[in-house]
Amino acid sequence: MNPTALLECLSSASCIVTQLGTGLIVGSLLFLVAAGLTLIFGVLGVVNFAHGSFYMLGAYVALTAYQLSGSFTTAVIAAGLGVGSFGLLFERFLMRRVYSADVLMQLLVCYAIVLIMDDVVKIFWGAEFLSMGMPDAFQSPPLFIAGGVVPVYYAYLIAAAMSIALLLWLLLTQTRMGKTVRAAAQNPTMTSALGINTSLIYAGVFAFGGMLAGLAGGLAAPVRSMSPGMGFSILIESFIVTVIGGMGSVSGALVGALLIGLIRSFGTIGFPLFVEGLMFLAMVLILILRPNGLLGKESRA
Amino acid sequence: MSLKDHSDLPHLRRRALLQGATALAGATALGSLGFPAISLAQNKPIRIGMPTILSGRVAMLGQASSNAAMMEVEKFNASGGLGGRKIELIIRDSKGQPQEAARVARELITSDGCDILIDAEASSGAFAVHEVARDLGVLVIHTCSETSALTADPKLRTAMSFRCARQGVHDAIIGGAYAAKVAKEKNLRRWMTCSPDYAYGRDTTAEFIEYLKQFNKDIEVVGDVWPKLFQADYSEVITRLLQGKPQAVYSCLWGGDLTSFIDQSSIYALFKDKQFFAVNMADYAVLHNVKNIPPGLHSGNRYLKSFPTAAANFSWANTYQAKYKDMPLNWAWQNAAAIQFLTAAIKKSNSADSKKLAEALHGMTIDSPFGANGKLTLRADDHTLVDYALAWGELSGKEPFMANPLPGNWKEIATLEAEWKKRKGFA
Numbered sequence: 001m002n003p004t005a006l007l008e009c010l011s012s013a014s015c016i017v018t019q020l021g022t023g024l025i026v027g028s029l030l031f032l033v034a035a036g037l038t039l040i041f042g043v044l045g046v047v048n049f050a051h052g053s054f055y056m057l058g059a060y061v062a063l064t065a066y067q068l069s070g071s072f073t074t075a076v077i078a079a080g081l082g083v084g085s086f087g088l089l090f091e092r093f094l095m096r097r098v099y100s101a102d103v104l105m106q107l108l109v110c111y112a113i114v115l116i117m118d119d120v121v122k123i124f125w126g127a128e129f130l131s132m133g134m135p136d137a138f139q140s141p142p143l144f145i146a147g148g149v150v151p152v153y154y155a156y157l158i159a160a161a162m163s164i165a166l167l168l169w170l171l172l173t174q175t176r177m178g179k180t181v182r183a184a185a186q187n188p189t190m191t192s193a194l195g196i197n198t199s200l201i202y203a204g205v206f207a208f209g210g211m212l213a214g215l216a217g218g219l220a221a222p223v224r225s226m227s228p229g230m231g232f233s234i235l236i237e238s239f240i241v242t243v244i245g246g247m248g249s250v251s252g253a254l255v256g257a258l259l260i261g262l263i264r265s266f267g268t269i270g271f272p273l274f275v276e277g278l279m280f281l282a283m284v285l286i287l288i289l290r291p292n293g294l295l296g297k298e299s300r301a
Numbered sequence: 302m303s304l305k306d307h308s309d310l311p312h313l314r315r316r317a318l319l320q321g322a323t324a325l326a327g328a329t330a331l332g333s334l335g336f337p338a339i340s341l342a343q344n345k346p347i348r349i350g351m352p353t354i355l356s357g358r359v360a361m362l363g364q365a366s367s368n369a370a371m372m373e374v375e376k377f378n379a380s381g382g383l384g385g386r387k388i389e390l391i392i393r394d395s396k397g398q399p400q401e402a403a404r405v406a407r408e409l410i411t412s413d414g415c416d417i418l419i420d421a422e423a424s425s426g427a428f429a430v431h432e433v434a435r436d437l438g439v440l441v442i443h444t445c446s447e448t449s450a451l452t453a454d455p456k457l458r459t460a461m462s463f464r465c466a467r468q469g470v471h472d473a474i475i476g477g478a479y480a481a482k483v484a485k486e487k488n489l490r491r492w493m494t495c496s497p498d499y500a501y502g503r504d505t506t507a508e509f510i511e512y513l514k515q516f517n518k519d520i521e522v523v524g525d526v527w528p529k530l531f532q533a534d535y536s537e538v539i540t541r542l543l544q545g546k547p548q549a550v551y552s553c554l555w556g557g558d559l560t561s562f563i564d565q566s567s568i569y570a571l572f573k574d575k576q577f578f579a580v581n582m583a584d585y586a587v588l589h590n591v592k593n594i595p596p597g598l599h600s601g602n603r604y605l606k607s608f609p610t611a612a613a614n615f616s617w618a619n620t621y622q623a624k625y626k627d628m629p630l631n632w633a634w635q636n637a638a639a640i641q642f643l644t645a646a647i648k649k650s651n652s653a654d655s656k657k658l659a660e661a662l663h664g665m666t667i668d669s670p671f672g673a674n675g676k677l678t679l680r681a682d683d684h685t686l687v688d689y690a691l692a693w694g695e696l697s698g699k700e701p702f703m704a705n706p707l708p709g710n711w712k713e714i715a716t717l718e719a720e721w722k723k724r725k726g727f728a
Contacts (some may be wrong), residue, residue, distance in 0.1 A: 005544075009544065015544055018540045018543060019537075019540055021538040022537050022540045023537075025534075025536055026536055026537065029534070035584075039672035069329075090507060108615070126361075127355075127356075127360035127364060128360075128361035128586060129361070129556060129557030129560065129586070129590065130590065131557075131560050131561075131564060131590040131591065131592065133564070133592030133593070134564065134592065134593070138568070139593075140568055142568060142569055142570050147654055149540070149543060149569055149570070151568035151569050152313070152568070153568050154536075200400050220533075222564070223564050223565045223568065223682075224533050224534065224564075224565075225558075225560040225561040225563065225564070225590065227557050228355060228357075228360070228555075230533065233531065233532070233533055234533060263542065264536075265536070265537045265538045267535040267537075267540050268526070268538065268540075269541060269544065272525075272526060272527070272541065273527065275537070275619065276529065276634070291353050
């Protein structure tokens with residue numbers, strides 16, 4: 001423990017900027033993964049334990065698309081669309097069949113997909129770790145703001161994640177499609193009684209959740225090495241985020257992800273050996289004080 | 302009940318018929334080829350079991366180990382084996398889990414009939430395999446664990462166990478001496494460390510810093526960070542390093558973790574005006590994946606075809622690359638060397654008996670592409686590998702990657718290692 005170092009950091013503008021930037025970057029990627037996870041849970045009521053594999057697939061698809069096209073934008077779009085399509089197939093052929101089954105059956109199906117996806121990645125991309133490298137457009141010195149360091153790519157990444165968060169919010173709250181999705185989440189029986197194809201909504205939400213995870217994987221590809229099984233650790237952190245923010249709440253996911261990011265960035269200064277512990281401590285505290293999470297609602301019947 | 306019995310009958314008849322037919326066909330084939338029954342026993346293969354990690358995040362290390370061991374086995378078999386007896390290498394996946402490594406090792410001995418184990422496990426699994434081998438009294442050669450205690454601690458040592466792998470304390474001595482020299486030349490006093498938070502990371506870092514300070518009294522370690530193993534995002538670790546304002550950073554991160562750390566550090570300009578000492582950098586798996594190797598990056602050689610400079614090493618790497626379409630890694634040369642020792646022991650003792658092989662291996666020296674001077678020795682005192690090519694140097698982004706390696710001095714290593722053993726109570 002080094003609380004003095006934390007106090008020193010909090011009294012220095014450069015340290016605050018650097019650590020704030022770090023918190024935002026960690027939180028941004030986490031948000032993209034956790035948003036898909038919580039969206040699927042909010043609408044379908046199922047926990048997609050295979051969501052980490054979606055993120056992994058996004059990173060690998062982005063790598064291949066980048067190698068083929070040389071364009072990072074194409075790579076990220078390919079990752080989003082590719083994993084979105086995979087999510088659609090996953091929902092239509094597998095998850096749809098276990099919606100009414102108990103959570104253990106759903107866990108089993110998802111875990112099988114995790115293992116299969118790890119092996120598929122091994123077959124197509126190999127067992128060794130791979131790295132995309134930083135696209136030329138972002139190979140520039142970091143920005144210095146008030147003496148703090150913010151890498152150019154991370155500034156772009158934070159902007160991209162926040163734009164996606166804004167679009168998601170607009171989509172869910174300001175469009176007819178969003179209203180239909182929320183209606184299906186609130187009362188699927190009544191929604192289908194009104195002539196709305198809830199099955200189609202479920203498939204669409206799963207595909208959209210997958211797309212968000214794929215985008216996160218694609219955006220992370222330049223800075224994180226890829227290997228089979230890489231989705232596991234981000235899945236655990238995404239669960240923490242969704243629990244903190246409230247299961248099913250997209251805005252909760254944003255708040256939870258940023259909170260985790262800031263805990264990590266400032267925690268490493270003051271409590272370098274207890275950063276992981278701080279994350280779980282925050283989760284426990286929130287579970288005790290607000291069992292439904294910061295922005296979660298009462299669980300549906 | 303009677304229905305079941307009746308239904309089983311055709312099954313049994315068919316199985317018996319098949320077994321009989323197979324036996325007859327086998328006997329006929331052997332007879333027609335002129336093999337007398339006794340030669341079956343003489344040609345019984347020499348079975349060697351090899352638990353290693355073939356799945357999970359470090360599967361490429363186990364794959365490289367298997368490839369290299371198999372390449373040497375094929376050489377031995379092609380040269381006629383032991384009077385016609387060939388080596389059968391049975392490789393099993395431990396998934397990187399110690400309990401699975403122990404189970405697989407036991408099964409290789411009790412079910413597959415192996416008398417010899419090549420233990421290609423990381424340190425956590427190696428200790429488990431070591432205990433299985435000790436329990437069952439079989440010959441074991443550890444080929445991947447670098448934890449010094451495995452062979453340095455007399456409580457763990459047996460007449461039947463050997464280590465054919467680099468050792469942590471050797472790397473620490475050479476790395477410490479090299480880094481202290483660079484620190485003096487460049488006046489690097491403020492140091493920080495960034496290593497994975499588990500036994501290997503903690504021990505290796507402590508040993509390196511111990512020798513760094515021993516060789517250069519001006520060194521001050523102003524901070525340390527311990528990312529967890531397989532951490533995806535190093536941002537908070539990197540910014541912590543930035544806040545500490547060190548002049549030099551030491552790390553024993555490895556594999557994909559090291560690649561991610563360097564890629565992420567580069568965009569923070571962490572390495573600007575800093576020297577970075579990463580012991581595990583000079584291995585092709587990392588070198589080929591880091592897109593921009595920053596200046597001022599120093600490493601110990603893990604495996605490089607350019608070091609040792611002997612033509613035999615270069616040729617071995619090219620043969621491996623041609624065969625497996627990939628470059629060999631650190632675990633590869635260590636496993637190749639273990640098979641080279643084993644086959645030399647088989648030839649020397651003219652036997653596949655594991656006790657005779659252990660006697661032959663005790664203090665054995667062989668010609669090898671991986672030796673500092675073309676030779677490798679399994680030291681008699683503690684059954685560990687010495688005289689292997691060991692160097693540190695500054696890296697560049699293309700072959701030969703380490704243009705001016707500074708080779709380790711094995712006399713100095715031996716002296717300092719002996720003192721270290723005394724301090725640890727191992728001698």
